Amino acid sequence: MDFDEYRGHDATSLAKLVADKQVSAAELLATAQRRAAAVNPKINAIVRDVPASPSDDLTGPFAGVPFLIKDLAQDYAGLPSSAGSRALKSLIAPEHATVVQRWIDAGLVIFGKTNTPEFGAKGITEPEVWGPARNPWDLARSPGGSSGGSAAAVAAGIVPCAGANDGGGSIRIPAASCGLVGLKPGRGLTPSGPAVGESMHGAAVQGVVSRTVRDTAAMLDVLSGGEPWGPYVPGLPAESFASCVGADPGKLRIGLRVPSAINPTPHREAFAAVEATAAALTELGHHVEELPQAPFDDAALARDFLLTWFVYSAWELAEAKRLTGAGDDDFERDTLIMAAIGRATSSVDYLDAVQRRQEHTRRLSTFFESYDLLLTPSLATLPPRIGEFDLPVALQRGADVLIKTRTASMLRYTKIVDDMVDKNLGWVPYTQLANITGRPAISLPVHWTAEGLPLGVQFVAPLAGESLLLKLAAQLEQAMPWAGRFAPV
Secondary structure, eight states, rough: OHHHHTOOOHHHHHHHHHHTTOHHHHHHHHHHHHHHHHHHHHHHHEEEOOOOOOOOOOOSSSHHHHHHHEESSSSOOOOOTTTTOGGGGBBOSSSSSOOOHHHHHOOOOEEEEEEEOOOSSOOOOOTTTTTOBBBBTTTTTTOOOOSSHHHHHHHHHSEEEEEESSSSSSSOOOOOOOOTEEOOOOOOOOOOOTTOBBBBGBEEEEEEEEEEEEHHHHHHHHOOOOTSSSOOOOOOSSSSSSSGGGGGGOOEEEOOOHHHHHHHHHHHHHHHHHHHHHHHHTTTTTTEESSSSSSSSSHHHHHHHHHHHHHHHHHHHHHHHHHOOOOOGGSSSHHHHHHHHHHSOOHHHHHHOOOOTTHHHHHHHTTTTTTTTEEEEESSOOOOTTTTTOOHHHHHHHHHHHHHHHOOOGGGGHHHHHHHHHHHHHTOOSSSHHHHTTTOEEEEEEEEOOOSSSEEEEEOOTTTTHHHHHHHHHHHHHHHHHOOOOOOO
């Protein structure tokens, strides 16, 4: 199969070609690998090869389809999971992650692992150990993060769909940056094991980035459900998620909000993306209403999100040191800064932030008493340029001194923290809400700028709202087609 034909298919249609004996899994893998060889040197999406030799007797809904997994929390037995860190670059995973095993059981042919920032802790993908991933729509820009490598690979046509996960927007941010569909399932719907029961108190979940809604839906069918060592028996809908594609979502009432406390003046293209979506929704018969203020305290939510993230970073760094014997020099400066702030946080302050999640959840639940969905931009700005969020040299030197003198806890009283907050959340102030509250959310690629950069919109749903999100997403996919738009790389 040549690349032009290959790229015209999503994962669902490639699987049908294999099932109908029109193409073999080996042919599809060869095409994907040729495309990777041609474009990966430009986008740096794939950082590790996975041995793959597909047979003709593969079974499952995606039998024979080439696939990539993220090099973070998607362990492949016998290979390292670096989590974007020098310290973990050679640490071998003893067993498959549950999601990886489910992808294998679905017949997918995994042949590589994708780039991610260190510990997935940023909305950009620029790890020192692998180098930055680049956006296929503009190689000078980031594909977002932390599933940036997966998104770049899909946008560049290497695979139609790739593994991703999301602890603060890490599926939706790169999906929006690269013109893809990105669904963050609700808390507990997809498994995190067997290494952990749930990650970040359930804020982090597993999923994919894809080009089409039907691939996202069918992949959710593959991934959904509990595991023996997990903390939940998740409630599953009576219908499959794939069956939601094409089903009528009904007439919905949708609340719209663009400004945020973190970024009160988003880029004009963020407004344009939401306005175009609102017009399409109205044409489809839905009621869209602009909200005079956010239906939750977004400034407080951001503070709580970052506080818990910094503490979690401190634990991740300590765990990596325990497993590998690594020292501070094996981690990036920004990771050391976040970990230092986390260690300086009292246990009471940490628990306060965790307990306040219920306040944020109740406020959002009150909003859903009057509305079916919340609509926001996915990004407040255009995807940033590579290196745009690097700390200024003077702050780098100051941080290095504090880290080396073991006084890094003082960093929380410096401009460094404000700088990290403004830069790392200022362009993505919308996505953390769904993680903190455990609600499902989806980013859809409905808008491109005049310069050809994608910019998505996000819908947040109430508990068990995945089916509704997929029904509406499929409806918008028909009204505002995007799957036929290909990145120029």
